[in-house]
Amino acid sequence: MNATRTLATAGRVLNQIRHDPRTVLLLLVVPSLLIGLVAWIFTDTDTFSVIGPAMLALFPFIVMFLVTSITTLRERRTGTLERLLSMPxxxxxxxxxxxxxxxxxxxxxxxxxxxxxxxxCGLDIKGNIWLLVAVALADAILGTTLGLFVSAFARTEFQVVQFMPALIFPQILLGGIFIARDQLPDALHIISDWLPLSHAIDALNAVANDTHDAAYVGGELLIIGAFALAAIIGGSLTLQRRTA
Structure with missing residues (x-):
């Protein structure tokens, strides 16, 4: 591993994305628009104050997962990755x-x-807003690392999308958005404890409602970081030079 090569790769990716307005729009604007749509749907109710923190976890996570996995897959399909890996x-x-x-x-x-x-949208945050930003950021990075990991197993963009029902949807269903995790059947509650999005949603809810201290949120951040690190290691080990 070489810091100069890593930074050069990051610069190349950012330069490519800078010339793709649709990707920039998807990454930076669409999550906020979806959050705004949810807030609009539940106008004049208290529902958005309840599910709003979870939306900060959900939409950026999904968008980063999709964009990262598809972008990495295209590097393989076009032979760019093979050429890069033939270098140092x-x-x-x-x-x-x-x-x-x-x-x-x-x-x-x-x-x-x-x-x-x-x-x-008027989401009420009772805790430290910068701690909320930190958790939301960790969640978005988690989506990125999972996208990098999944891209190693897909051959087409359609196959990337097929990973969502297997990898993303269960996390949405068991993450505490539709029903509190402590109200899930025991077996599903145990499963949800092993899903990273659950910890992101729990941490965001804890900050938004100021129900736990910073130590609890820090512990959840460590769990999210551990999942992200595992995905990075897994992606490094399974990355293919090109798609057959």
Missing amino acids: LGRADFILGYTLAFALLAIVQTLIAVAYAVWV
């Missing part, structure tokens, strides 16, 4: 470069989404 660039440099590039984009995305949810 290692797989870890490639994965970390992508993670860094999308993490920088996730910072901007998170700041926009949180600001929009709080100051435009």
Whole structure:
């Protein structure tokens, strides 16, 4: 692993995305628009104040997962990755470069989404708003790393989308959005404890409602970070040079 090569990879990715307005729009604007739509649907009710923090976890997570996985897959399909790896660039440099590039984009995305949810949609945050930003950012980076990991097993963009019912939808259903996790059947509650999105939603709810201290939220951040690190390692080990 080489820091110079990792930074060069991140710079190349950011430069590519800069010339793709649709991807920029999807990354930076669409999550906020979806959060705004949910707030609009539940106008004149208290529902958005209940599910709003979970939306800060859900939409950026899904968008980062899709964009990262499809972008990485295209690198393989076009032969770009094969050419890069024939140079002194290692797989870890490639994965970390992508993670860094999308993490920088996730910072901007998170700041926009949180600001929009709080100051435009009226989401009430009782805890530290910067702690909320930190959790939302960790969640978006988690989506990035899972996208990098999944891209190693897909051959087409359609196959990337097929991973959503297997990998993303169960996390949405068991993450506490539709029903509190402590009200789930015991077996499903245990499963949900092993799903990273559950911990992101729990942490965001804890900050928004100020029901737990910073130590609890820090513990949840460590769990999210552990899942992200595992995905980075897994992506480095399974990354293929090209799609057959």
